[in-house]
Amino acid sequence: MLHPLRHILFTLGLSLSLIASVQAEQVQVAVAANFSAPIPAIAEGFEQATGHTLVAAYGATGQFYAQIKNGAPFEVFLAADDSTPARLESEGESVIGSRFTYAIGALALWSPQAGYVDAQGAVLKANQFQHLAIANPKTAPYGLAATQVLAKLGLSQAVAPKLVEGQNIAQTIQFVASGNAELGFVALSQVYKDGRLTNGSAWRVPAELHEPIRQDALILKKGQNNPAAKALLDYLRSEPAATVIRAYGYQL
Known part of the structure; x- marks a missing residue:
């Protein structure tokens, strides 16, 4: 048989547990x-x-x-x-x-290949790649930001035939990670954690190149x-x- 005080504490604890589970x-x-x-x-x-x-x-x-x-x-x-x-x-x-x-959010130009993307994004202007992945700019804000970057750099027409569109930013990074595109505009959060790049190479796109x-x-x-x-x-x-x-x- 429980001591009266222990019984009270047990009952109180049980009641609080039941309240928490209900809430x-x-x-x-x-x-x-x-x-x-x-x-x-x-x-x-x-x-x-x-x-x-x-x-x-x-x-x-x-x-x-x-x-x-x-x-x-x-x-x-x-x-x-x-x-x-x-x-x-x-x-x-x-x-x-x-x-x-x-x-x-922040935008990044990323490739799983180390050294492929330089820290200034010059790889874009060199235009030696076959495919560039972006998210659908009509439904994905990061895709819209990517098109704004290309326009700001004067590269929209030059890279247009090479664009590969993902339905969202998750599919976009899959295109790049799988090798279907050599590089792509992705969310920085997908390739970055605790102050460093998780793998590959990337250019962190300056915020002034696209709308916030x-x-x-x-x-x-x-x-x-x-x-x-x-x-x-x-x-x-x-x-x-x-x-x-x-x-x-x-x-x-």
């Missing part, structure tokens, strides 16, 4: 493909801090917009731009006041009554999340 929720998150590398660490920290679970789907921002408009069950959207979330907000598809910029890649998050209408949705956006503003985000080359 713990899942949140369905549409995540821009460029952010797929940081998300596992963020999801783990989020679960430890709140008890909630993050369930992620990855894709192009433009494709997610169409899916959300067609009733997809996403509750939070982590986009690769700020214009798509703003559009969803103006169309009544989100919780007003929830939108904020969770990261500012401001990545906004917001709670969608389907997540308005899910406490895990608000908890996730709060967690994204926390220092533990910021540490992970910076580690992959993003700015805040």
Whole structure:
């Protein structure tokens, strides 16, 4: 038989455990493909801090917009731009006041071959490659940024016949990694961690060569009554999340 005090503590602990399990929720998150590398660490920290679970789907921002408009069950959207979330907000598809910029992305010209891409990106002007991969500029903000870089450098026409388009930035890096393209414009976060390149060679594209890649998050209408949705956006503003985000080359 338990001592009365131990019985009280046991009962209290059991009650708190039951409350936590009742309050713990899942949140369905549409995540821009460029952010797929940081998300596992963020999801783990989020679960430890709140008890909630993050369930992620990855894709192009433009494709997610169409899916959300067609009733997809996403509750939070982590986009690769700020214009798509703003559009969803103006169309009544989100919780007003929830939108904020969770990261500012960086673009990189990358090859898995060491020494192939120089630190100034001169390999582009040399134009000796057969294929250059970019994400679809109509649906992927990093693809749009890539076309802006090419235009700024006066290379749009010269490389146009060599472009290979991925549906999103995840497919784009697969084209390069598999050898279907010698190099490609990818998200820096895909090839960078903790202050260094993870493999191959790359040129970190100067930010002035394209419009800022401001990545906004917001709670969608389907997540308005899910406490895990608000908890996730709060967690994204926390220092533990910021540490992970910076580690992959993003700015805040």
